[in-house]
Amino acid sequence: MRKQRLADLSRRERQIMEVVYRDGRVTAAEVLERMPDPPSYSAVRALLRILESKGHLRHEDDGTRYLYLPTLPKQSARKSALQNVVDTFFEGSTEKVVAALLDRDNLSEEDLARLSALIEQTRKEGR
Amino acid sequence: MRKQRLADLSRRERQIMEVVYRDGRVTAAEVLERMPDPPSYSAVRALLRILESKGHLRHEDDGTRYLYLPTLPKQSARKSALQNVVDTFFEGSTEKVVAALLDRDNLSEEDLARLSALIEQTRKEGR
DNA sequence: CAGCATGTGCTAAGGAACTAGCAGCAGGTG
DNA sequence: CACCTGCTGCTAGTTCCTTAGCACATGCTG
Known part of the structure; x- marks a missing residue:
């Protein structure tokens, strides 16, 4: 499995990962409504599935629907995101x-x- | 002209902008050698041109070649990048x-x- | 001048990202 | 049961990112 770097993701994928990291445990609908320049609901679901297949996300069942959460703990993602900003801009x-x-x-x-x-x-x- | 947000850029475009912000004033060749998972030289030049047409970059002549630099001052880009990380991960x-x-x-x-x-x-x- | 190195501009094709829309499943309600 | 609602899985098409490669300009050097 590849190392998971936010920087390797496409625009939409990254936007989704940011929502997931910000809000922690979200449904497809929630992801959609919190995305900038919102795409279609269907597009979000497709991307969630892709991110899951790449190992960035996993999901839990919540009744009939899914709750998505990051595989890499927020703590780690946070660390490299900060590192990146500090290096790039500071x-x-x-x-x-x-x-x-x-x-x-x-x-x-x-x-x-x-x-x-x-x-x-x-x-x-x-x- | 659209607002310039790093988040709106494609993967490669964003990688390039990060190099430009980090190093300030760079040639196409320098951008290439500092990119992760380096693409072709030609691809870099094409992307630089695209970024310039979108208003993210501009260039100065340096003898026979170009030096690229961001249009949005580092100070501003820095601010929103930091803001984004703080909101998303902290x-x-x-x-x-x-x-x-x-x-x-x-x-x-x-x-x-x-x-x-x-x-x-x-x-x-x-x- | 001729040849080479190192630039840029451009275009066209290939592929990945992104999208819409249909089909199916489960739960709730009359 | 019949029907609606809200969800997932999937596929096919389109858009646009990404790339290679050719043409041309400039400066240097033998």
Whole structure:
């Protein structure tokens, strides 16, 4: 079985995988309604079947219908997705990413305090 | 002209855009050698032309050949790429992303100090 | 100049992605 | 049972991505 990389997927396949990773355990109908520039219902079902045959997804029965979920755990997919963005757009610099995150949304004082604590924690462990 | 979203591109097109964003200003040959599962040289050139016609890239003359660069500034592309990953894999949580970043690579004490300073700075501004 | 290396532009074919629509199955309801 | 609803499986067709290969331009070198 091939290694599963989001980057190897076609446009539609990738869009579907993103929905599945975001929402975790979804029906074909749910995937459809959460896709950008929504294709046909039938197209979604076909793609889900293809993704399953390639090993990216599996399904569980939920009464008469299917619930799809990723085979690769979110934890892992998350890791390589982040890695990819950091390498591509942030020259591999953690600091730049954090700067962008801080700039992005207006975090509350509590949020900032938690981040601060997170870093302090890591510093302690580093010793 | 359409909005330029990485997510709307085909597999190969997206791979090329990632190389261009990573390396900034590249020739067709450079794009080829930095692509995963490299296609033919000719295919790369065709795709570069297509991306240019769609408005994702433009080129400058460099003697006899072309240097390609993105039309959308890296700063903007970076922002939406990060946004997308955060939403898809981190439930929109900045804190989770930072945690993953800290976990990811072994940062030196100086790196951590800088991150800490960055956050403190933001806290001050927030007041 | 002739030959070679290294570019670009273009086109046409091959194949993969994407789609629509039909058939079948199960559950609920009168 | 007969009928509707909501789901899956499948196939056939179309679109468009992806590719190879040819034609032409430029610069370098013997």
